[in-house]
Amino acid sequence: MPYALREALAAFRRTPLLAALSVIAIAFALFVIGLFGLTAFNIRRAIEKVEEKVEIVAYLADDATPAQVELAQQEVRALPQVASLRHVTKTEALATAMAEMEEFKEVFSDLDANPLPASFEVSLKAGSRSPEAVERVAKRIQAYPFVEDVRYGRDWLNTIYTIRRIAAGVAMVIGGAFALVAAIVIATAVRITVFARREEIGIMRLVGATDGFVQSPFLLEGLMSGLLGGVLAAALTWGTYRVLGSTMFQVEWLPSEWIVLTVIAGTAFGLLSSLVAVRRHLEQV
Amino acid sequence: MIRLTSVYKEYPRSGTALRDVTLHVNKGELVFLTGHSGAGKSTILRLIQMADLPSAGEVRVSGFSSKLMRRRDIPQLRRKLGVVFQDFRLLRDRTAEENVAFALEVTGTKRSAITPRVNRLLTQVGLAHKARACPDELSGGERQRVAIARALANEPLVLLADEPTGNLDEWAAKGVFELFREINSMGMTILMATHDLTLVRAHPEYRVVELAQGSVVYDSAAASVEAGRG
Numbered sequence: 300m301p302y303a304l305r306e307a308l309a310a311f312r313r314t315p316l317l318a319a320l321s322v323i324a325i326a327f328a329l330f331v332i333g334l335f336g337l338t339a340f341n342i343r344r345a346i347e348k349v350e351e352k353v354e355i356v357a358y359l360a361d362d363a364t365p366a367q368v369e370l371a372q373q374e375v376r377a378l379p380q381v382a383s384l385r386h387v388t389k390t391e392a393l394a395t396a397m398a399e400m401e402e403f404k405e406v407f408s409d410l411d412a413n414p415l416p417a418s419f420e421v422s423l424k425a426g427s428r429s430p431e432a433v434e435r436v437a438k439r440i441q442a443y444p445f446v447e448d449v450r451y452g453r454d455w456l457n458t459i460y461t462i463r464r465i466a467a468g469v470a471m472v473i474g475g476a477f478a479l480v481a482a483i484v485i486a487t488a489v490r491i492t493v494f495a496r497r498e499e500i501g502i503m504r505l506v507g508a509t510d511g512f513v514q515s516p517f518l519l520e521g522l523m524s525g526l527l528g529g530v531l532a533a534a535l536t537w538g539t540y541r542v543l544g545s546t547m548f549q550v551e552w553l554p555s556e557w558i559v560l561t562v563i564a565g566t567a568f569g570l571l572s573s574l575v576a577v578r579r580h581l582e583q584v
Numbered sequence: 585m586i587r588l589t590s591v592y593k594e595y596p597r598s599g600t601a602l603r604d605v606t607l608h609v610n611k612g613e614l615v616f617l618t619g620h621s622g623a624g625k626s627t628i629l630r631l632i633q634m635a636d637l638p639s640a641g642e643v644r645v646s647g648f649s650s651k652l653m654r655r656r657d658i659p660q661l662r663r664k665l666g667v668v669f670q671d672f673r674l675l676r677d678r679t680a681e682e683n684v685a686f687a688l689e690v691t692g693t694k695r696s697a698i699t700p701r702v703n704r705l706l707t708q709v710g711l712a713h714k715a716r717a718c719p720d721e722l723s724g725g726e727r728q729r730v731a732i733a734r735a736l737a738n739e740p741l742v743l744l745a746d747e748p749t750g751n752l753d754e755w756a757a758k759g760v761f762e763l764f765r766e767i768n769s770m771g772m773t774i775l776m777a778t779h780d781l782t783l784v785r786a787h788p789e790y791r792v793v794e795l796a797q798g799s800v801v802y803d804s805a806a807a808s809v810e811a812g813r814g
Contacts, residue, residue: 302689476656499675499686506738507662509691510655 325528335470525569653766666735
């Protein structure tokens, strides 16, 4: 077994509590980020589903001339964000209302004049359904003098996006705090190990071991802590997903690339924390 | 082999440790470095290992210069030096053979080459029969022999010894010095810091350099040149 691996494993045996703390701290940091990932992923999926239904409805004044309406249709269809435009005439609007509201059918039949306005139903292309993009198109349509009102569900669209932003912010703050704790625990573990092995390190330097060789067991230890922490975080996230799915509501599991990324992030974090700590503490031996 | 030229060394807290030291040690020499505590003996050994750099002047060791030394070159220099200390500096949880093997392992020696070389070194220092003993099971003299075997493990060009007999009784000290003589007779350059004047006086055949307050105050090589001129 190579020296670095042997010593890294020995460090786990010598200070099991610190090693376990390092792994747990990394796991919790990544678990919080994993939970955010799960939330963000499912919110994104929900938004995608809702966004497919995002539609702008522009109600037209009764005195709009056919020429004005035709020209407006051509101009709106030409907008890059617009996927399609359907012109609903007053007659079609009334027919739809009568079909959808059976209980008012007689009321509609007894009317002398059709009270419902004609409208444009505008659907948007994927990628142009964010609140900002929808608002831009809505304002453009609103600018026509014969357009009386434009509706597009601005409030709930904004709410969903706000929830996503808050979830991201909270996850970053809590995940960052756990990451800081993990870095401190790893640095402490390295410091204790360096101190416990200071004689050995002194002899290694005395006989001509390179800095890389002296550092290698510590880096390997950090890498292994990070790897275990990443795997544990992925397992905790999966457990949460299972519990949520069976007790509260159905959520979708994360794509496998995200899981691999979590484990890689843990490994890289463990390695980097060890590198910073070992360089600092070895200078003092 | 070793050249110190107009070397000064100052420490921020303890002040001047060496002033204007010029010392040349040739290949194959055995040199006693003597003087009272604080005279600068250990400082010279540290400068030769480049554990410290001189405040002024230059230290050259086997082609390495203190003026051109980069941190990443230090391991290469250290592999050309074997170092022995008064307090042995052995790893207490490892056997004699593991202590010697450690020096080879950390410098990347192939595993297959380690065992035969460790056996040869322990035989050379007369401790083949104690290969499996830990330092606590060995006498002071035996521990120092293990330390010498470790110092020789990477086949250095120079052996530096900092008070190697300081912790030993008279007989053990004599035995360890006999080992140094034997190693030197095979061509190894040895620089031995010691304040054991009995040992130094018993071996007038070797060069003596005496330090006082950070300066060289006597060099038997220069004295014999002077005597020859006189």
